[in-house]
Amino acid sequence: KRVAVFISGGGSNMVSLADACAAPDFPAEIVAVISDKPTAGGLAKAQGRGISTFVFERKDFAGKAEHEAAILAALADIRPDIICLAGYMRIISGDFIRVYEGRMLNIHPSLLPLFPGLHTHQRAINAGMKIAGCTVHFVTEGMDEGPIVAQAVVPLMADDTSETLASRVLTVEHKLYPLALRMLSEGKVRMEDGKAAFADLA
Ligand code: GRF
Numbered sequence: 001k002r003v004a005v006f007i008s009g010g011g012s013n014m015v016s017l018a019d020a021c022a023a024p025d026f027p028a029e030i031v032a033v034i035s036d037k038p039t040a041g042g043l044a045k046a047q048g049r050g051i052s053t054f055v056f057e058r059k060d061f062a063g064k065a066e067h068e069a070a071i072l073a074a075l076a077d078i079r080p081d082i083i084c085l086a087g088y089m090r091i092i093s094g095d096f097i098r099v100y101e102g103r104m105l106n107i108h109p110s111l112l113p114l115f116p117g118l119h120t121h122q123r124a125i126n127a128g129m130k131i132a133g134c135t136v137h138f139v140t141e142g143m144d145e146g147p148i149v150a151q152a153v154v155p156l157m158a159d160d161t162s163e164t165l166a167s168r169v170l171t172v173e174h175k176l177y178p179l180a181l182r183m184l185s186e187g188k189v190r191m192e193d194g195k196a197a198f199a200d201l202a
Pocket residue numbers: 007008009010011012013014086087088107108109134170173
């Protein structure tokens with residue numbers, strides 16, 4: 001399967017996906033990395049891996065619709081089967097999502113439906129949670145609310161700060177996302193009637 005990864009920052013999740021895809025038996029390859037930030041650190045990491053990169057800076061476009069139209073036009077040439085949002089810090093419109101619904105994943109650093117949105121680690125600490133984690137889900141029009149594909153849990157320690165917790169969660173994100181991408185690439189999960197349907201895992 002051809003995969004396009006969207007990033008806005010360091011791209012550590014993109015790197016873990018790229019490293020997983022490099023295995024000969026992995027059923028997907030990253031064919032493009034797309035960013036809305038020319039300064040995204042992940043761009044150099046992608047280029048260092050021979051992956052094509054594309055930047056679409058929001059300020060270069062009259063509006064959100066024009067920005068998304070430019071990205072969709074590039075995707076028409078790239079022809080991804082799957083899109084993975086990985087630290088992509090922009091809300092994608094329903095029109096855009098509809099083009100790829102059921103083929104677009106996102107990773108969110110909380111155990112959804114708890115803590116959608118930002119500052120998830122501090123909110124988990126503030127809530128006195130004893131566990132935290134991350135979620136890979138299908139992207140739907142609402143933010144961070146699409147059908148869940150996979151989740152991973154980490155303990156929340158008494159002396160955790162948002163930084164120490166973020167670091168522990170990021171470590172499991174890097175394992176979870178490749179697992180979820182493999183599941184989607186192999187047809188082990190698909191989106192059906194707005195829900196995640198899992199193939200018989202026997
Ligand atoms: C991570 O917390 C990830 O969960 C979220 O964006 C943050 C940075 O990810 N999606 P990355 O290092 O840019 O992949």
